[in-house]
Amino acid sequence: MNLLWDWLADPANWQGPYGIPVRVGEHLVYSGITLLLAALVGVPLGLWIGHTGRGRVGVVNLVNGMRSVPTLGLLYVAVLVAGPLLAGDIAFVVPSIFVLVVLAVPPILAGAYAGVEGVDPGVRDAARGMGMSSLEVLVRVEVPCALPLIFSGLRSAALQVVATATLAASVSLGGLGRFLIDGQAYRDYGQMAGGALLVAALAMLVDLCFALVQRVAVSPGLAPVRSSRRARRALVVNPT
Template sequence: MNELFDWFGMAANWSGEDGVPVRLGEHLWYVFQSLVIALVIAVPLGLFVGHTGRGSVVIVAVGNAIRALPTLGLVTFLFLLLTESELATVIGLVILAIPPILAGTYAGLRATDRGVVDAAVGVGMTGWQQLWKVEVPIALPLVLGGVRNAVLQLVATAAVASYVGLGGLGRYLLDGLAILDYAEVMAGAILTALLAIVLDLLFAGLQRAVVPRGVRLAAVAAGKGGVNAGGAE
């Protein structure tokens, strides 16, 4: 434990190309790139499938298959195929991030009360208006929940970038193991965990700010109703 405190107390570990700020910035960059690309792919697809109901079986099957892929093996394969470290890493992370975002978006829309949708149809809303004015606002808690899940997975898995010669917090894990410096390994793990916690708190705050209060209260009420029903059974 003293060695760990010594590692964090060394000025050399907080400056230069191998310093914590640089490695943290690299890690965040991989997460940011992957998240944006995954959002561009998964959210429109989830909205389409959730709104129309078409292709839901295929989406579930593909999502489950992707979840089973080992990210490190996938990144290594892509690196050997593309010979480009960052591209291989980002593609691997995007593939990892798509299923939770897609599942959250699809589930959010399908969970929308059909009576509310029917009422929107009854007042003459078009399909586009139903989607953006009714379904999406109600589905936001689950959509953002899927995004938060994806962010946590990306932060934890972006460490694989170090295995194909890139930076990020994973360098501390890989380099520490190479020289049996377990204080460095623990520091890398702690920094990664702290980053995941901070980002999750930020997204929790965003979720609270973006989701309408009425929708939040309805979601809480629905959750309590489900618990009570489960207890009654």
């Protein structure tokens, strides 16, 4: 424990091109690009499947297969395949982002798909009865109702990506994983413990940010906790 605090308290570890702020920034860049690409793939595909019901079995099997892929092994294979085709750091960045996207797509897709599929059919029928087109039903009815599960998928993917982005350091990239890899190489256990603590803290911070955004974006009527509180209050006021 003393090694951990000594490493965190050392001003040299917070300065320069290899300091903690720079490594945190690199980690956030990798994670942000990954989540953006994964959301561009997973959210539209999940909404389409939930709205139309097409391709449900095939996509579910594909998602389950993607979840079973060993991330580290896939990363090494991707680097070996893409490395000779690219130059410089891009030869390592592209494979790393690709592997992280493969990791992030399943929870995002599953959240979007389950959110739309779980919308009350009566709500859809009422929207169609008002003259809404299929696209309007999706955008104006199904997506707002599905937002809690969509955000749940995004939050789950964000936690996985922030934690797994440390593997990028194993192929000579930056990020907080450098503290783990370099600490192990030099047997600097304080550095390793500090890197692990920073990854955990960053994951919690990212999850908190998503929770705050979700609280603003999701209608209060769709929040189960708030709804249950209002129901209990109404029961106390009017028990009959």
